[in-house]
Amino acid sequence: MESLLLQINRERLLDTLNVSSSIGTTENGGLNRLALTEEDKTMRDIFIDWLKKEGLDVRVDDFGNIYGRREGKINNAPAVAFGSHLDTQPCGGKYDGILGVLTGLEVIRVLNENNIETNYPLEIVNFTNEEGARFVPPMLGSGAAVGVFDKDYVYSRKDTEGVSFEHSLKEIGYKGEAKNRIRDINYFIELHIEQGPILANNEKSIGIVKGIQGDNWLTVKVTGETNHAGPTPMENRRDALVAAAKMIDKVNGITKEIPGLKTTVGKIAAIPNITNVIPGEVEFSIDIRHENNETRMYAIDKLKEQMSIIALIGDVELTITTDWHSDTVEFSTVVMEAISESAAKWDYSTMEFFSGPGHDAKYMAEIADTGMIFLPSIGGISHNEKELTLDEDIEKGANVLLYTICKLANLQE
Numbered sequence: 001m002e003s004l005l006l007q008i009n010r011e012r013l014l015d016t017l018n019v020s021s022s023i024g025t026t027e028n029g030g031l032n033r034l035a036l037t038e039e040d041k042t043m044r045d046i047f048i049d050w051l052k053k054e055g056l057d058v059r060v061d062d063f064g065n066i067y068g069r070r071e072g073k074i075n076n077a078p079a080v081a082f083g084s085h086l087d088t089q090p091c092g093g094k095y096d097g098i099l100g101v102l103t104g105l106e107v108i109r110v111l112n113e114n115n116i117e118t119n120y121p122l123e124i125v126n127f128t129n130e131e132g133a134r135f136v137p138p139m140l141g142s143g144a145a146v147g148v149f150d151k152d153y154v155y156s157r158k159d160t161e162g163v164s165f166e167h168s169l170k171e172i173g174y175k176g177e178a179k180n181r182i183r184d185i186n187y188f189i190e191l192h193i194e195q196g197p198i199l200a201n202n203e204k205s206i207g208i209v210k211g212i213q214g215d216n217w218l219t220v221k222v223t224g225e226t227n228h229a230g231p232t233p234m235e236n237r238r239d240a241l242v243a244a245a246k247m248i249d250k251v252n253g254i255t256k257e258i259p260g261l262k263t264t265v266g267k268i269a270a271i272p273n274i275t276n277v278i279p280g281e282v283e284f285s286i287d288i289r290h291e292n293n294e295t296r297m298y299a300i301d302k303l304k305e306q307m308s309i310i311a312l313i314g315d316v317e318l319t320i321t322t323d324w325h326s327d328t329v330e331f332s333t334v335v336m337e338a339i340s341e342s343a344a345k346w347d348y349s350t351m352e353f354f355s356g357p358g359h360d361a362k363y364m365a366e367i368a369d370t371g372m373i374f375l376p377s378i379g380g381i382s383h384n385e386k387e388l389t390l391d392e393d394i395e396k397g398a399n400v401l402l403y404t405i406c407k408l409a410n411l412q413e
């Protein structure tokens with residue numbers, strides 16, 4: 001296979017990344033390129049120019065997702081798709097999903113300059129509003145493209161200024177057509193920075209992602225009785241905050257009993273929140289994650305039981321509501337093997353693990369065999385201007401992406 005001699009052009013890839021790093025640059029060297037803003041439009045326009053220069057057939061769908069198609073030898077065959085997102089957090093880094101799109105472009109450039117034709121067509125993708133920083137929820141473009149979110153819901157999402165998704169999409173000239181949505185793909189591969197410390201801590205270059213860890217968000221409301229801090233005897237109190245504190249301790253403590261479980265209480269409000277008044281009501285959030293769906297549900301049940309006992313002893317009322325439930329998505333073993341073999345060709349060290357955060361690949365897994373390549377994030381820092389993935393790791397990741405795509409696009413049915 002002649003394609004085995006190929007490699008990506010590191011300088012060209014880094015130059016391309018530098019262009020992206022100059023659009024929406026923050027004072028501290030990060031990026032502020034929120035979805036569907038002027039900065040996002042500038043980046044999109046340049047990206048489309050690059051795609052056209054490579055002779056790709058460019059489409060934009062009704063959610064502003066951009067696709068570039070390169071035909072293969074087999075007519076009307078399903079495509080091998082790859083990509084990620086070019087939008088960032090308000091104080092975001094230069095790498096995140098941007099690497100997934102731009103390494104994909106580099107793969108196309110290498111194939112073009114070497115006149116390599118794949119059996120299956122290739123499609124590079126940039127998804128809209130992955131970050132969820134401007135329009136909530138995240139991964140809106142990819143979710144909408146595969147029908148997880150309906151169009152009215154997506155179009156009516158508003159930013160903090162009250163501007164709708166649809167309005168912004170029209171404003172920057174990226175409201176395309178529904179017929180252009182991603183479809184008929186066999187495989188989807190997303191390269192992304194890890195956003196955690198696992199690869200760096202283990203001194204590995206390439207993460208082979210097993211799937212996206214499931215998570216649940218709960219809201220816990222504890223209701224006691226507001227009263228004066230002076231005259232009310234301790235034994236007569238119905239203190240919602242004392243009960244909530246004991247519950248939060250359990251939320252944290254349960255992780256010591258269940259390996260791999262991660263729990264976070266990130267939000268809390270006490271009413272009336274006054275120094276000399278016993279809190280009558282407390283509301284707090286729980287974020288709970290585990291790659292095994294049954295284990296996660298077991299942990300939730302156990303926590304509910306423990307919190308009920310605390311409520312009973314503290315003479316407070318308890319209501320628990322589920323705000324979000326997302327099961328673990330397992331990625332395709334075919335794609336994982338292709339990534340693993342590609343890394344082995346280059347003697348790059350690899351490690352397999354689940355992703356904590358969600359990614360566009362999660363929704364692509366609904367329509368195709370899907371996988372992800374993770375690259376080390378120095379210090380595990382992301383969504384931060386200090387985010388850093390080293391040039392040598394970017395080069396390695398792009399080479400692995402190149403071979404993974406070639407392998408999957410030449411598979412014979």
Ligand SMILES: [Zn+2]
Pocket residue numbers: 085096097130192
């Ligand atoms: Zn991302």
